Each structure stands twice: as structure tokens, then as C-alpha cells.
Amino acid sequence: MxxxxxxQPEPDPLTTSSLPAVRxxxxxxxxxxAVLALALIATLLFIEAYTNSGFAPDHEGPGDRAAGRVPAGIRDGGPILDATGGQARSVRVPDRTVALTFDDGPDPTWTPKILQVLRRHGVHATFFEIGAEVARHPELSRRVLAEGHQIGAHTFSHPQLADLPGWRQRLEHAQTQMLISYATGRSTSLLRPPYSSVPDALNDRDWDTIAAAGGQGYTTVLNDLDSRDWARPGVDAIVRAATPEGQSGAVVLFHDAGGDRAQTVAALDRLIPQLQQRGYRFATIAEATGTEAGAANPPASAAAVWRGRGLAWSIRLADASWWVLWGLxxxxxxxxxxxxxxxxxxxxxxxxxxxxxxxxxxxxxxxxxxxxxxxxxxxxxxxxxxxxxxxxxxxxxxxxxxxxxxxxxxxxxxxxxxxxxxxxxxxxxxxxxxxxxxxxxxxxxxxxxxxxxxxxxxxxxxxxxxxxxxxxxxxxxxxxxxxxxxxxxxxxxxxxxxxxxxxxxxxxxxxxxxxxxxxxxxxxxxxxxxxxxxxxxxxxxxxxxxxxxxxxxxxxxxxxxxxxxxxxxxxxxxxxxxxxxxxxxxxxxxxxxxxxxxxxxxxxxxxxxxxxxxxxxxxxxxxxxxxxxxxxxxxxxxxxxxxxxxxxxxxxxxxxxxxxxxxxxxxxxxxxxxxxxxxxxxxxxxxxxxxxxxxxxxxxxxGRRLRWQKLRRTGEVDAVPAGGA
Missing domain, CATH: 3.90.550.10 (Spore Coat Polysaccharide Biosynthesis Protein SpsA; Chain A)
Known part of the structure; x- marks a missing residue:
């Protein structure tokens, strides 16, 4: 051998005592x-999950429960519920007045088509918008107001409010308010809870959420008639369901998002002329109740606009990240x-x-x-x-x-x-x-x-x-x-x-x-x-x-x-x-x-x-x-x-x-x-x-250079293994 x-070489300067600390x-x-990158991905995914919380149509809410705390005047009254100031009262729409309302938007496909129908017939309506969708389509919210309609809040992610703790309910309202403020420069005092219907269907938990919203200054708007357009039963069926009896007024529920709304568009094109021929007028919620035009959508504060802008951009970033992740x-x-x-x-x-x-x-x-x-x-x-x-x-x-x-x-x-x-x-x-x-x-x-x-x-x-x-x-x-x-x-x-x-x-x-x-x-x-x-x-x-x-x-x-x-x-x-x-x-x-x-x-x-x-x-x-x-x-x-x-x-x-x-x-x-x-x-x-x-x-x-790294060996491999198992 x-x-x-x-x-032996001279001492390597890279082996100085300071090197371990630098490394x-x-x-x-x-x-x-690495932790920050993972945290960012997790945060964006959480925002995307929260923003896109899957929701069922409004008719699929929980069944009836006890209604012992709901005031009789509310159950038997109109669909517009004002619980502000600690006093609960309900308001009906006047006879021969229809307040068309649209939930779950704005939607880039169907909201513009519905706005075209409304403009063609010269009528105004009220749009109850989901905060997450406002963040994605702020230009549609601006168009809604610019064409004389009103905007109400339909929560941020369309949850069943009665099932949420109080802080989550307040968060849902606050986020939606911020996004409407960002998109339009206006706020809203109107609220429609998801999965709500007519006043006599309210239960105790529903009333608690309405009362809590009233404490935050919101007027809750339910409905008299459900067009049932969510079920897509056909144009004739939608028109029949949305037509008031006799000369009575009504708040009528439609949807401008949540699926194919072609039947909704066609039904509106037929319903509006028919009711106009019967002497009906169409109004926003504010117009129907005699409220000043700007009361339902007063100017928003600058702070609310900026907070809404930050929230909107975080949602857009989460959306973009989600699509990138799906593409990858x-x-x-x-x-x-x-x-x-x-x-x-x-x-x-x-x-x-x-x-x-x-x-x-x-x-x-x-x-x-x-x-x-x-x-x-x-x-x-x-x-x-x-x-x-x-x-x-x-x-x-x-x-x-x-x-x-x-x-x-x-x-x-x-x-x-x-x-x-x-x-x-x-x-x-x-x-x-x-x-x-x-x-x-x-x-x-x-x-x-x-x-x-x-x-x-x-x-x-x-x-x-x-x-x-x-x-x-x-x-x-x-x-x-x-x-x-x-x-x-x-x-x-x-x-x-x-x-x-x-x-x-x-x-x-x-x-x-x-x-x-x-x-x-x-x-x-x-x-x-x-x-x-x-x-x-x-x-x-x-x-x-x-x-x-x-x-x-x-x-x-x-x-x-x-x-x-x-x-x-x-x-x-x-x-x-x-x-x-x-x-x-x-x-x-x-x-x-x-x-x-x-x-x-x-x-x-x-x-x-x-x-x-x-x-x-x-x-x-x-x-x-x-x-x-x-x-x-x-x-x-x-x-x-x-x-x-x-x-x-x-x-x-x-x-x-x-x-x-x-x-x-x-x-x-x-x-x-x-x-x-x-x-x-x-x-x-x-x-x-x-x-x-x-x-x-x-x-x-x-950037970093690594030296030849020595692994600790056990000497376990001292011969050729006998088998693969």
C-alpha cells in the first residue's frame, strides 16, 4: 500500500469564530x-375560503323555531323592520307600489342585464349586495347607484346570521359596509339577512339578529313576495309568484346572482309592463317608505373608504392567488x-x-x-x-x-x-x-x-x-x-x-x-x-x-x-x-x-x-x-x-x-x-x-455557498443486503 x-495548509479564514454566528x-x-411564505399562502387560502363560503339559495335556511320573543306587531306587520333606537316597528309598502329587490349580487353577467331591463322600463329597485362580490365587481355597485337604484347589505359571505356569535355578525356587517363605501363612496342603512323571508316566519334567534342589527343602525328589509326565481320554475311561474294580489303593495324578492338568471330577466321584462298597466309604480325601499333619497345610501367616511380599499385588494390578491394555485x-x-x-x-x-x-x-x-x-x-x-x-x-x-x-x-x-x-x-x-x-x-x-x-x-x-x-x-x-x-x-x-x-x-x-x-x-x-x-x-x-x-x-x-x-x-x-x-x-x-x-x-x-x-x-x-x-x-x-x-x-x-x-x-x-x-x-x-x-x-x-457537508454515519452497511424487504 x-x-x-x-x-498542511494555512488556516482557512472561513473557519473563524464569527462564521458559525453568521451562518x-x-x-x-x-x-x-420560509415560514412567512407558508403563512402568506395559508392566509390567502383562508381569505379565499372565507370569501367564497359556499352558500345555499335564500330559501334553504333553517326551519321554523319558537317565536315567543318576536313582537306580535312585527310578525303581523310589514317587511321593513326598523329596530333602531330601541323601538321596534314595521312598515308596509303603500298600495299599488312594488319595491323590486335583488339579492346575492353584483354579478358580472346578470346584474348588467337586469339593469338594462330596469332602465328600459324606467323603474328603480334596491340591490342587496354581498360584500365579497362588491370587492370583485366594484364598478357594478357604482353603476347601480349611478342609475338611481339603492344598495343594501346582504352580509359579506352570506352566512346564516343566527348561527354566528355576535362578533361574527358585526364583522359580516362591517366588512360589507366598508366594501360598499370603497366601491361607491356611499354607505348603507339597509340590511337583508341571508335566508330570510316574510315577517311571520321570524323566530326568536332571527329576531335577536334583527334587533342587534338595529342597534348598529340598520333597517332590516324582508319581503312580501318571493318570485322563486332561484328555482328557475319558468317565466310564467316567476311572474305569477311576483304579482301582488288586488291593489296591495309588496316588497318582491328576486336574485341578480347565484346562477343562471335568464328566467329572471325575461320575467321582469313581462312583469313590469303588466303591473304598470294596472296602475302600479315601482320604487326603491327609500322611495316606497317616503324616506329622503340619500338616507339609505349616505356619504361614507374617508376612513371607511380606505379600509374598504385594503379589504378589497386583499380579496383580489386571494382570488388571484387561488387561480394561480389552481393553474399550478x-x-x-x-x-x-x-x-x-x-x-x-x-x-x-x-x-x-x-x-x-x-x-x-x-x-x-x-x-x-x-x-x-x-x-x-x-x-x-x-x-x-x-x-x-x-x-x-x-x-x-x-x-x-x-x-x-x-x-x-x-x-x-x-x-x-x-x-x-x-x-x-x-x-x-x-x-x-x-x-x-x-x-x-x-x-x-x-x-x-x-x-x-x-x-x-x-x-x-x-x-x-x-x-x-x-x-x-x-x-x-x-x-x-x-x-x-x-x-x-x-x-x-x-x-x-x-x-x-x-x-x-x-x-x-x-x-x-x-x-x-x-x-x-x-x-x-x-x-x-x-x-x-x-x-x-x-x-x-x-x-x-x-x-x-x-x-x-x-x-x-x-x-x-x-x-x-x-x-x-x-x-x-x-x-x-x-x-x-x-x-x-x-x-x-x-x-x-x-x-x-x-x-x-x-x-x-x-x-x-x-x-x-x-x-x-x-x-x-x-x-x-x-x-x-x-x-x-x-x-x-x-x-x-x-x-x-x-x-x-x-x-x-x-x-x-x-x-x-x-x-x-x-x-x-x-x-x-x-x-x-x-x-x-x-x-x-x-x-x-x-x-x-x-x-x-x-x-x-x-444566494449562499455551501461547503462539503459531512453526514454522521453509523456503519450499518457493512455488506451487501440479502433482500429488498
Whole structure:
């Protein structure tokens, strides 16, 4: 065994005592940004849920209850209830007077059509508007007032007021008032509670809400006649229901929103002329009761207008965010299904082709191979890793262990093995890329295999790994890396991820000629390809991805050899897993950004840039980064949307993942036992990966360089695992 030693370097200024504090502050800042981003999304979704609270038509309110506290004069009186000043009184509309009222708007489709009918017949009406809709269509509220109509409040989100606590009732009224003030510069003193009808249908709880509203200065307007246009029974039926008997006056209920109101428009066009011919006049609530024209909609205060403006913009932002999320969700769904179909078509085809008895890379490759093993404090795992490499079945193997200034006796552990084809090189601390470049420079052979110090390689894997070099166009080969420590739940989850998320994807990427990463755990290179690619660099923290893309751009093919298997030690704790995946995901983003110029190049580099980079970005970065939307909207839908539809949608995506996992395990000839943990992986493990991606994305945006990070190893993988379960 030959041992090389290098002089110790001068102290690195980056290791000063102030650096940990700086890193902690930066990490805290990134965590804070991530929390703020999640909080913003949650807030916008909450606003959207509150604003779009699903409501039934007004006729579908709760049934009758006791009415012992409702004054008899109110139950038997008119539909206009004035409970202001502590005195309750009711007002009827005079004979031969109809007050047309419209609920649930404004609506961009039907409110303008109804306004056209009213203008054509020269009549005014009263519109009871929902605050959330006013925020979305303020121009319609302004038009309503400009054309001589009146506006009343119909609450902000159309809830059953009697079922809400007092503070929520006040909030519903206040928000609607602010939005009407913002939209029109006017306030309103008229209120129609959702799900209300005629006075004699009031119960005690309804009366309590009316009395409370009266204490806030509101006059409650119920109705005498319900046109029942909400049921769309036909124009004739609507006209009959809205026609007063004899010469009596009436407050008539219509709707200008909440569904298709074509029948409402047609019925108004018939009803108004008929009643005018009978001597009826049409009036707003204020006109019908003899109130001054401006009393129902007096000028609003400047403070109310500004508060309404802020509320309106928050609703619009929530709406816009909601549509963006839905658009992204559709994109995620399409990409997920596309990925599943591509895997089904091409990964299966890839496997069948490689297993064919006629398949060959070319002449058998038997030339000697140099295996480079970078190591930093790997005493726990280095012995079984080096032993498995030194005893490889491939002829002429030399192993170079590059010790990157370990302090735990890594070199001594390798030296103690006494293996004649193993060299140890001690170098100053420089990181993994530098260690690998050193090993390549000291190698004696044209074929280089790179293996991590925590990886145990099967006896024939190195021989299988280099066989694709029988094809002179192949410059690099990715091996099939397995999780060796898969006994625990976290190990099983990573095992599933490696099989279906890494190795299955490599089959697909291999088919399209765009494998993004030769895994550091097991990969092979032609020395000439490494030279053409410029070797490993420290430009990114994912030196393997960076190098692989450089090999592509240099015009070499990068292929996947699924029969060359290695077993690596995966992180055993969530903290270590986070550290590893953070480096991987951030490094991948760095590598893609570094090689973005390839899209403008000519020749092999341009082909890689225009064909492969978009594919890699789409499926390796964008899809994983957006995938959390499936779970976010599943949780959102469980609380605020149709639960059955949400459950079906989420279950469908789980089925897609399950089918993909089974396919991956079958192609890799793995036992299906660990797949019982797949639902748990989707619920728990996947969320951790999402947070890692978010952390990485924030780091990429804010900018930071990470050093080669050392994970804590247990030495659990000291031999090739016997099975996949």
C-alpha cells in the first residue's frame, strides 16, 4: 500500500469564530422567509375560503323555531323592520307600489342585464349586495347607484346570521359596509339577512339578529313576495309568484346572482309592463317608505373608504392567488400523469431492451479500472467500502482513497486492511470535488470509477458498470444505487425513493439521453470525457450533477447501467436527511443555472441545452417543487370544499404513485414488502422533502455557498443486503 502525504495548509479564514454566528443568522433568515411564505399562502387560502363560503339559495335556511320573543306587531306587520333606537316597528309598502329587490349580487353577467331591463322600463329597485362580490365587481355597485337604484347589505359571505356569535355578525356587517363605501363612496342603512323571508316566519334567534342589527343602525328589509326565481320554475311561474294580489303593495324578492338568471330577466321584462298597466309604480325601499333619497345610501367616511380599499385588494390578491394555485395544480397533475405515462411506456421498454438476449454495448470491456474514493472522517464506513472495491471481479482494479484531511483515523483504517491494490492519498482540506480531481490525476488508467466512502459495491458491479464503454460514444455511466440500511421506517421510505424516484427516473432519462446526475455513490467515466468536461469543479455543491451536465455538453453520451448495483448508507435521522437533500436540491438548481447558456450553444452543447435542460428542469426541479400543492389543496379541500371530491382526487394521485412504485420495484427486481409504508411516505416523508426544496429555493434566491457537508454515519452497511424487504 502506497501512502501519499501533503503539507498542511494555512488556516482557512472561513473557519473563524464569527462564521458559525453568521451562518446561524443566515439560516434563521431563510427559515423565517420560509415560514412567512407558508403563512402568506395559508392566509390567502383562508381569505379565499372565507370569501367564497359556499352558500345555499335564500330559501334553504333553517326551519321554523319558537317565536315567543318576536313582537306580535312585527310578525303581523310589514317587511321593513326598523329596530333602531330601541323601538321596534314595521312598515308596509303603500298600495299599488312594488319595491323590486335583488339579492346575492353584483354579478358580472346578470346584474348588467337586469339593469338594462330596469332602465328600459324606467323603474328603480334596491340591490342587496354581498360584500365579497362588491370587492370583485366594484364598478357594478357604482353603476347601480349611478342609475338611481339603492344598495343594501346582504352580509359579506352570506352566512346564516343566527348561527354566528355576535362578533361574527358585526364583522359580516362591517366588512360589507366598508366594501360598499370603497366601491361607491356611499354607505348603507339597509340590511337583508341571508335566508330570510316574510315577517311571520321570524323566530326568536332571527329576531335577536334583527334587533342587534338595529342597534348598529340598520333597517332590516324582508319581503312580501318571493318570485322563486332561484328555482328557475319558468317565466310564467316567476311572474305569477311576483304579482301582488288586488291593489296591495309588496316588497318582491328576486336574485341578480347565484346562477343562471335568464328566467329572471325575461320575467321582469313581462312583469313590469303588466303591473304598470294596472296602475302600479315601482320604487326603491327609500322611495316606497317616503324616506329622503340619500338616507339609505349616505356619504361614507374617508376612513371607511380606505379600509374598504385594503379589504378589497386583499380579496383580489386571494382570488388571484387561488387561480394561480389552481393553474399550478393542473400543471402538477398534468406533469405527474405525463411522468407516469412516460415511465410506463419508456422505462418498461428500456428494461425489456436491456434484458434482451441480443442486447450488447459492444466488445467486452476488460481494460483496467481506477476506482477513486473521496473520504472525510469516514472511519465508520470506509473498511467495508474499500474491501468490496478491492475484491471486485473486474480484472486490473486499483483503488485510490483520497483522505480530505480526516481527523478520525480514516487513512489508518484503510492502511490496516493491507490490500495491495489500494493506495491512500492524504490531501489538505479542499472538498469533495478537489479530492476526486486528485484521485483522477493520480490514476493510471483510462477508465475511472467514482464511489462514495459509505457505499458497498457488489462483486461484479464494477465490471458491469464499465461494459457500456464498449460503445465508443459513451463517456459516463450511472450505476444503480440502493439503500443499504432499510430496516427502519425512514430507511424504507428512502429505499422507495431511491427505487422509484432515482433509478426508475434514470431509465426514462436514459431513453431521452438526458441523465442529469451520475451518482457519487457509483459512477464511471472515461478519462477523456473528464478532460473534455473540464473535470470536477467547485462552482456548485452538487459536483456530480455539474460534472454530468458538462460531459453531456462535451458531446459524450451518458447512460444508465441498472445491473451495476451498489448499497449506500442513507441518513438515519431526519436532521441528517435534511442536510443531505438540502445540498442535493440546492446543488441541482446551481448546476442547471450554471449550464443555462447551453440553450444558446451550437453542436452537442446546444442539443443538450435545448432538449435535455428543459426536460430536467421540468421533472427534476419544477415538478418536485410544485408537488406540495397536491397536499396543500387536499387539506384545504377537506375543510372548505367538497370532501368527497377532495378525497377522490387525493386517492387518485396516491393510486398513480402506487402503480409507479410497483412498476419501479418490479423492474428493479425488488421485493414489494416496503411498499406498505407508501401512504405514510406520502403523508410524512414527502412533506419533509417539500420543506427541503422550499429551503433550497429560498437559498438559491437569496444566494449562499455551501461547503462539503459531512453526514454522521453509523456503519450499518457493512455488506451487501440479502433482500429488498
Amino acid at each position: 502506497t501512502v501519499y502525504r501533503a503539507a 446561524r443568522r443566515r439560516t434563521a433568515l431563510r427559515v423565517l422567509l 395544480l393542473l400543471l402538477v397533475g398534468a406533469l405527474t400523469l405525463a411522468r407516469a405515462l412516460l415511465l410506463l411506456l419508456f422505462a418498461v421498454r428500456h428494461s425489456r431492451r436491456r434484458r434482451s438476449v441480443t442486447w450488447s454495448w459492444g466488445p467486452p470491456v476488460t481494460e483496467p479500472v481506477t476506482i477513486v474514493v473521496p473520504a472525510y472522517n469516514e472511519r465508520t464506513t470506509i473498511e467495508p467500502a474499500v474491501r468490496s472495491l478491492a475484491l471486485s471481479a473486474h480484472p486490473g482494479v486499483e483503488v485510490i482513497v483520497v483522505d480530505d484531511a480526516s481527523t478520525d483515523g480514516t487513512s489508518e483504517a484503510v492502511e490496516a486492511l493491507g490490500l495491495g491494490n489500494v493506495r491512500v492519498v492524504r490531501v489538505p482540506p479542499g472538498g469533495k470535488a478537489t479530492a476526486l480531481n486528485t484521485g483522477v490525476a493520480l490514476s493510471r488508467n483510462a477508465l475511472i470509477v467514482m464511489v462514495d466512502a459509505d457505499t458497498v459495491v457488489e462483486p461484479d458491479s464494477v465490471h458491469r458498470l464499465v461494459q457500456p464503454f464498449g460503445d465508443g460514444t459513451v463517456g459516463a455511466v450511472a450505476g444503480n444505487v440502493k439503500v443499504g440500511n432499510r430496516r427502519g421506517l425512514l430507511g424504507k421510505w428512502q429505499h422507495i425513493e431511491y427505487v422509484m424516484g432515482f433509478n426508475l427516473d434514470r431509465r426514462l432519462y436514459d431513453t431521452f439521453g438526458c441523465i442529469p446526475t451520475i451518482p457519487g455513490a457509483l459512477g464511471a467515466f472515461r478519462r477523456r470525457a473528464l478532460t473534455d468536461a473540464g473535470g470536477l469543479t467547485t462552482d456548485t455543491i452538487a459536483e456530480d450533477t455539474d460534472l454530468t451536465m458538462a460531459v453531456h455538453r462535451a458531446g459524450w453520451r451518458v447512460v444508465y447501467q441498472e445491473t451495476a448495483r451498489a448499497h449506500t448508507e442513507a441518513p438515519a435521522t431526519l436532521g441528517q436527511l435534511w442536510k443531505q437533500r438540502y445540498r442535493w436540491s440546492y446543488g441541482t438548481m446551481q448546476a442547471i443555472w450554471k449550464h443555462r447558456g447551453a440553450v444558446r450553444d451550437s453542436g452537442p452543447s446546444g442539443r443538450f441545452g435545448r432538449r435535455a435542460l428543459p426536460f430536467i428542469t421540468l421533472f427534476s426541479v419544477l415538478l418536485p417543487l410544485l408537488a406540495p400543492l397536491l397536499d396543500i389543496l387536499a387539506v384545504y379541500g377537506t375543510f372548505f370544499l367538497n370532501r368527497t371530491e377532495t378525497a377522490i382526487g387525493w386517492a387518485a394521485m396516491l393510486v398513480v404513485h402506487a402503480v409507479t412504485a410497483i412498476l419501479a420495484f418490479r423492474l428493479d427486481r425488488e421485493q414489494l414488502g416496503p411498499l406498505w409504508t407508501l401512504p405514510l411516505q406520502q403523508l410524512v416523508y414527502r412533506q419533509v422533502m417539500y420543506l427541503v426544496l422550499l429551503h433550497s429555493a429560498i437559498t438559491a434566491v437569496t
